[in-house]
Amino acid sequence: MTKQTHKYLTDNGIRPSIQRIAIMDYLLTRRNHPTADEVYCGLLSEIPTLSKTTVYNTMKLFVHHGVALQLDVDEKNARFDGIVDAHAHFYCKKCGCIHDLPLERNFLPSTMDFVIDEAHVTFKGLCANCKQRIAN
Amino acid sequence: MTKQTHKYLTDNGIRPSIQRIAIMDYLLTRRNHPTADEVYCGLLSEIPTLSKTTVYNTMKLFVHHGVALQLDVDEKNARFDGIVDAHAHFYCKKCGCIHDLPLERNFLPSTMDFVIDEAHVTFKGLCANCKQRIAN
DNA sequence: CTTTGTGCAAATTCTTTGCACCAAA
């Protein structure tokens, strides 16, 4: 993974430091839309000197270079997504999990007064697990 | 306005205090998706003793009773919307303004593993004003 | 009289900033 990620970052104009590669690998392998803190904690064993500042710096860099998205799914924390193709999200209000959903049709608005460069589609409710747990 | 708002709150199981009526009136007349601070500052002349805590308390109450929505449009602040019918939002990344957009229904995902009770659709980019200003 | 609402001050949490040190080109 590391090898491909190195190339992926380089191809996108990002200098591949140990930290940046580890963070991008984290995003691409877990695909769990983590918070900055989750990335930080998840990589501490691998990079014990990692700081949260570096995670924040790196995420800002990634978003700026278009290799990550910042999601406003959860009102508390920023969450990050390494999958940058258009897709929707489902957010479980009970357990906080986030799932990817395909984005079916073209639902862009007909009004073209605006320059639209991002579309965020989020559904909120209960995931399958939480739904079942409540039914019992 | 106050009179109707009084009834609207009562009908939705919310005790209509001076503050709550003023806040709901603010949401319904401005329709500008304000932050808590904007509501607070906007009502200070009318209710000089108002506190931000009350604004936050009231918004939480409104959301809980389904008469307001909390938007995660802007990563910095929570924003509130007194229009609870399904509609999309456009957020200008330059000036921060938010516009309502109609939402053609029928974009819900086909997967029904989840219980969906909120759909958030946000477009981000440049509003007409900012677009023009940049073109010059 | 009892319950609910308000609002101050303090605490908490997430994120950013300033700065010194380290590493790579």
Add this chain to the structure above:
DNA sequence: TTTGGTGCAAAGAATTTGCACAAAG
């Protein structure tokens, strides 16, 4: 040797909490 990256400690900003007083039923 110069530029860019990392990470600590402190600052900043939005929101929440604890609590006392006020208001309403």
